[in-house]
Amino acid sequence: MSAARPLTTLRTLAAIATLPLLLTACGYGSEAKSDDTAKVAAGAKKIDGLDSVRIGYFGNLTHATALVGREQGLFQKELGATKAEYATFNAGPSEIEALNSGSIDIGWIGPSPAINGYTKSNGKSLRIIGGSASGGVKLVVNPKKITSLKDVKGK
Structure with a gap:
């Protein structure tokens, strides 16, 4: 029996053992929400005849523009009778x-x-149209209330 055979067997077993972890990482990574209560104004018209526009974002502070737009119904207001759907x-x-x-x-x-x-699709499946947070996103706090990371830990 060659010395390479046990090493090959070990690699195979390691690959099989990690397979469940790899498969769980193949999940879609989104969470569709259907509990939106944004109201469509009476007499509103569809934008470009579309029934809906599907909007994606991260559910955290770095995507505050999307969070506020959704929470306050700003997107739905601008879309008229075209329904805003979120993921x-x-x-x-x-x-x-x-x-x-x-x-x-x-x-x-x-x-x-x-x-x-953009690069992987050769610019065919998406277009970058602008930034909503110039220079990155910052957490702005009241310096009288928050003086260190300890003051926001767990909140």
Whole structure:
């Protein structure tokens, strides 16, 4: 028996053992929400005749523009009778995957996944149209109330 055989067997067993972890990482990474209560104004018209616009974003502070727009009904107000539908994501690659597959129509995403997605699709499945947070996103606090990380830990 050669010395390479036990090493090959060990590698095979390691690959089989990690397979369940790899498969769980193949999840879509989004969470569709259907509990939106934004109202459509009486007599509102559909935008470009569309029944809905599917909007993707991360459900965290870095995507505050999308969070506020959804929570306050700003997108729905601008869309008129075209229904705003939302999907939250926890990672850039899964949101790019959704854009590339046509599962969402528009999304907020960081610069690296956006450039990657644009490059991989040769600019055919998505277009970068602008930034909603120039220079990055910052957490702004009242310095009289929050003086260190300890003051926001767990909140």
